[in-house]
Each structure stands twice: as C-alpha cells, then as structure tokens.
Amino acid sequence: MVQTAQSVVFEGVAKRFGAVTAVERVDLDVKPGQFVTLLGPSGCGKSTTLNMIAGLEWPTEGRILIGGRDVTHLPPSERDIAMVFQSYALYPHLSVFENIAFPLRARRRRTAEPELRERVRQAASALGLTPLLDRLPREISGGQRQRVALGRAMVRIPTVYLLDEPLSNLDQQLRVQMRSELKDIHQRLGATMIYVTHDQGEAMTLSDTIVVMSGGRVEQLGSPRDLYDRPANVFVARFLGEPGMNLFEGKVSGGVLRGDGVAMPTVLGEGRAAIAGVRPEDLIAADPARAPIKGVIRTVEFLGSRTLLRVDVGGAVIAAFVPLGVPFAAREAIGLAPSAADKVRWFAADTGMAL
Numbered sequence: 001m002v003q004t005a006q007s008v009v010f011e012g013v014a015k016r017f018g019a020v021t022a023v024e025r026v027d028l029d030v031k032p033g034q035f036v037t038l039l040g041p042s043g044c045g046k047s048t049t050l051n052m053i054a055g056l057e058w059p060t061e062g063r064i065l066i067g068g069r070d071v072t073h074l075p076p077s078e079r080d081i082a083m084v085f086q087s088y089a090l091y092p093h094l095s096v097f098e099n100i101a102f103p104l105r106a107r108r109r110r111t112a113e114p115e116l117r118e119r120v121r122q123a124a125s126a127l128g129l130t131p132l133l134d135r136l137p138r139e140i141s142g143g144q145r146q147r148v149a150l151g152r153a154m155v156r157i158p159t160v161y162l163l164d165e166p167l168s169n170l171d172q173q174l175r176v177q178m179r180s181e182l183k184d185i186h187q188r189l190g191a192t193m194i195y196v197t198h199d200q201g202e203a204m205t206l207s208d209t210i211v212v213m214s215g216g217r218v219e220q221l222g223s224p225r226d227l228y229d230r231p232a233n234v235f236v237a238r239f240l241g242e243p244g245m246n247l248f249e250g251k252v253s254g255g256v257l258r259g260d261g262v263a264m265p266t267v268l269g270e271g272r273a274a275i276a277g278v279r280p281e282d283l284i285a286a287d288p289a290r291a292p293i294k295g296v297i298r299t300v301e302f303l304g305s306r307t308l309l310r311v312d313v314g315g316a317v318i319a320a321f322v323p324l325g326v327p328f329a330a331r332e333a334i335g336l337a338p339s340a341a342d343k344v345r346w347f348a349a350d351t352g353m354a355l
Contacts, residue, residue, distance in 0.1 A: 004069030005032040005192040006080075006159035008053060009174040013284035015048050015216075022048045024216040025062070030209075032067075035186050037195045037203040040213035040239075045195045047164060048288060049213070053194060054162050055079050067159055068081065079160075082153035086165040090147040094107070097133040100124065101149040124153040126188065127181075144175045152183065163195045167202065179205045200240050204228070212236050229347070234352040237277045239343065243308075244278045246318040248293070249349060260314020264292045273349035282343035283320040283336045291335025293318075300328050311336065 012027035014021065024044040030036045038046035052064060053077035064072045071079050082103075088097050093181040100120050104111040111119070124130045132140055137148070145167060153161055167175045167182075183206055186193055195204055196269040204224045205208050212219040214233075220232040231237035237245040250259025254274045257264040264276045288294055295313035309320045309328060320336055322328065338344050346355040 003181055004157070005157055005190055007032050007065070007318050008152070008160055008194065009063075009065040009068075010049075010191065011063040011065070013049075013059045013064060015045075015052060015057060020137055021216050023052070023059075024052045026210065026218055028218070028221070032192055033190050034208045035183075035193045036193065036209045036211060036212050037197060037207040038090060038196060038213060039203040040198060040219075041198055045216040046198075046213050050164055050194060051160055053079075053160070054081055055082050067260070080158055081160045082156050082158035083162040083164065084149050084153050084166045086168050088137070088142075088149045088169075090148055092137050093186070094136075096124075096129060096135050096137070096140065096148050099137065099148050100129075100155055102154060103156045106256045118156075120151075120157045123154040123169075125129050127151050128187065129279050133198045141174075142170050143178055145169065146178060147181070154189070159192065160242065161191055161193045163193060164352055165197055166195075168197075168199075176203070182206060190345065201242060204240070212239065212269075214239075230354070232354050233276070234275060234277070234347050237347070241279060243280055243319040244336040245279050245345070246283070246320075247347075248272065248276045248278070248313070248318075250276070260316075261294045262292065262314065264338075265341075268346065268355070269297060275344040275347040275349055275352070277347060278338050278343060279334075280319040285320075285322060285326070286335040286341050287336040288335035293336040295334055295336070297330055297332045297334050299330060309334070 006222045007315060010026045013026045015023040036276055038049055040046050052059055055074060058073055066079060083149055097120055100117055100123055104116045128149060129147055129151060132144060137145055155196060158304055167178050167204055170178060199269050203225055207224055209221060210224055210227055212233055220227055220236045227236060228240055234247055248262045250257040250262050252266055252268045252270055257276055259268045268274055293313060295311040297309055298312050298317060299310040301308040307324060311318050311320060311334060333352040346354055
C-alpha cells in the first residue's frame, strides 16, 4: 500500500464564531511525512484547527494548502484526507472486513473487488487484524476497534491523516499500547499525520513536532525535546511535564531571586521581577538551613521507580522527584536545590516569556 505524503500549510488562518475567536491567525508548515500534534487544554482551538484542515469548518480568514494546492474552500471529499475520530464510528452490523472496505465501496471511489480485497488485506496485516476480519465490532476489544477505524482510513491511501483524540476512549494500559502501535504505523507508512490531544504524554511520545495552543493561539511549536527543555513561556513550562515545571516568583536583590521560601542565585539585573522554573526531576534534597528552596512536605507519593514529593513553598505547592529509599515524611521540613545551574529556566514576571 503506497502512501503519497503531502504537506499542510496554514497562512494566517483565523476562525471566528460571531464575536468569539476560536483560532487566531495561525501560521503552520507541516512537512510531508511528519507526525504533528496539536496540544492544549479544552477550548484552545486545536479541534477547530483540525476541522478546518478536514473541510468541516472554513476559515474566516487566511489560506490552507495541502500539497501546495489551495483547499481553503473545498469540500472534504475533494481534499484527499482521511479522519479518525474519538469514537470508533464503526458499523455494528458489518464485519471488520466490511468496515475497513466501506470507503472503497462508496460511489465516488468505487474500487474493483480484487483491488479492494488486496487493500483491505494489506491494511489488516499492517494493523494485526487479519484473524479478526470475519468478526463483528462487538466481538473485538476497544483497542482492536480503534485499529479497525485506522484501517478504514488507511485503505483510502490518503495524502494526510487527521486523528481527533483517537485514544481518549481507551483505558490507560491500552492507550499506552496504542501509542506504540500508532508510532510504528506512522514509521511504516511514512504518512503525514496531524493528531489532536489534550494528553501531553501522547504528544511527547508520538510527535515529530508539537504545536502547543492556548486561547486559539499557538504558544510554541517544536520538537518534544525542545519544548520540554526550552519552553517559550510559563504556559508551556507548566503544561508540559508530569507534573509540569515548578515556577518560583520573586525579585532580584543582591544577585539572588528572593521570594516566599526562595533565594535562587541569578545573573538577572538588580530589582528585576522574574520567575525561576525548575523541572521536578531537576530538584535534589539539600540542607534546609542553606538550601535556596525551603518548604514543608505535604505528601509523599510512591511511584514504583521513584518517589514524588509535594512540597509547600511559600504558599504554593511544588513537586520534586527523589530516589527510592531516602526517608521522607509528610509535615517534615525540607530543603531543595536545582541539580545544576543550567537546569533553571528564567521568565519575565510581567509577560511570562522566557528570558
């Protein structure tokens, strides 16, 4: 099954519903064969963005190009895309084979029976569905149903796959398994895939590029590693990570950022209000008398390979990972410090942007 991956380009695309701006002038360039994830909280505009690529919504302004062709006002049937939804949307009375074959039996793209069977066979083989082709949807598991939905998209051999939170109805263990399967499918097909999720774990695992959205705007885009290590602002810093980056507010005095429970050395100018950001895994226990971060342990959470501490620092709760076997207890005073100076990220207090 030969895929022809295409680019997807947004040029100043905006979408308004009356006085409400759902998407605010987005510029985006998805290369052929990339796996790009639109990530953000509910209501951030990611599904509206995906729907505009699909042709289910038309932009209020701007242009959308697929493979260099302007599709801004073309109907979905003329865009050569395939969409996989949050719900499996399978036909309960049709077998797995017929569900996968359904797009090829449609009047617009009716396919000769020998070719139809070969395409279904290839898709089923790629997705591990060959032994299930004669079963009905109710006779297979949730993960298998999601693979059938993917197979139905694959047989069309589209230029772009759009996936709208396809794993959100699965239990946690199955979601982790399906992440690996999706990544493997993408690598084997070499297809352009644009994926929507609010789950940053999915985004970090699957993506070549993540587009973080908030309030209809693109906050930052880049590789998972770039966004995690160098967030552009406090929103991205807090949103990415499980838990997100700890943020310590204060004002610089005598070469130290001073705030409630915080005295962090810095090279920022005297009197400047700033925010220091440190990932939970980049904090280590230190002597409470001399530590730059002082607090009281609220909870101790055993996570198998390590322990997560929730610590009250100046009225805020921060997170720190510590090795197993080190005894900590709730309501105990603790000192924390960054493991290295370059593990601290600095943000402007007024704008929230990285310094």
